[in-house]
Amino acid sequence: MATIVKLLGSVGSPFVIRVQIALKLKGIEYKYVEEKLGHLSETLLRYNPIYKMVPVLVHNEKPVSESRVILEYIDETWKQNPILPSDPYKRALDRFWAKFLDEKCMAAAVKSLFITDEKEREKSRKELFEALQFLENKLNDKFFGGEEIGFVDIAALFIPLFQQVAELQLVPGDKFPKLHKWSQEFYNHPVVKEIMPTKEQQFGYFKARAASIAAANNAAASK
Template sequence: MATNQEEVKLLGSVGSAFVCRVQIALELKGIEYKFVPENLANKSELLLKYNPVYKKIPVFVHNEKPISESLVILEYIDETWTQNPILPFEPYQRALARFWSKFIDEKIVAASVKAVHIIDDDKEREKNVAETSDSLGFLENELKDKFFGGEEIGFVDIAAVFIAFWIPLIQDVTGLQLLTAEKFPKLYKWSQEFLNHPIVKQCLPPRDPVFAYFKAHYDSLIASK
């Protein structure tokens, strides 16, 4: 547990998959922290002070030392609080965990978000849907156990919270079929196990408001087409 001498803050907003990653790691480790809500439409002086380079959330602040970028934050948390490790001990497995987590951000998150926002170019949208599907296929083949971390959730599982919670939201809002039980049975089963993990459940944002936000955003994109 964080002691009184350790001040731990998390600047973020409810509904962000990247903030949710950090919250899951903190809860798994049993670290007490203060959540500082941020409005990205009107960024606070605190956010600009702690993350002047990217001006984005999440920002993790430990004893006034700020760290940004969710995967970097996860590694810092794991190295600082060694209980309930989320990265594997063996160097090769650690390297693989880093590889697949980066792959999730660069291939799956990036392509699926582009597919949502490209509404006036069917060919480009189909390209991004295909890239998302191909990338999910690689992850499907990589999943060997109940979780990517084995019997317990680990680094890659936490990085993949976007796939488990946010991709189904994207599907419901847009009608795009990205993650289905028929096409990716192992990944789909993993997503259900992951979402029902007690710590993950308590960190996820309430679905209805997030769905409403995404739908309003998507409807505005359609209206401006």
């Protein structure tokens, strides 16, 4: 039988890794298609003409883009091993925290780690720690999803990705003991550890991503 599920992605992208983890947890076989940042294929541009970014999940030739949207699509399409709660209120809370992670935590983390201006970097780090404190207070079980990995855990994977793979200290144990322990538990989960990139792949992604952003900025400035 021909493969009906494809994933267009780039190795090292936290957003692509989210989708890979969800597919693995569900036991879904798929074909992975690597996209080169800065030189995206015509196929990807056709499937995601608005954002022109990975990941894109293609199921029966129908594309779905944006990682959080893809996670929900996967969970609704394949019912085994659910990653979102069945209770509507709890599902809404998970969606809220996943959005919070993207807009408040990951954005501040990227700035605090990679911005060159020292004053701005310190400001971003303060914002990051303030945001992470909310997650520290929320985490009461082994995972955000309880005893099993769930939607919020997958959304938060950039923490162990930066912490373990890139060796960047996001959640120091003395400041965020629960998040620090969670990060280790999540990273060492068999499914997660199998999918996480190597250090070389991760730094390769950072380099390619930075080059892609710089090229886009230069193109915009020259207009």
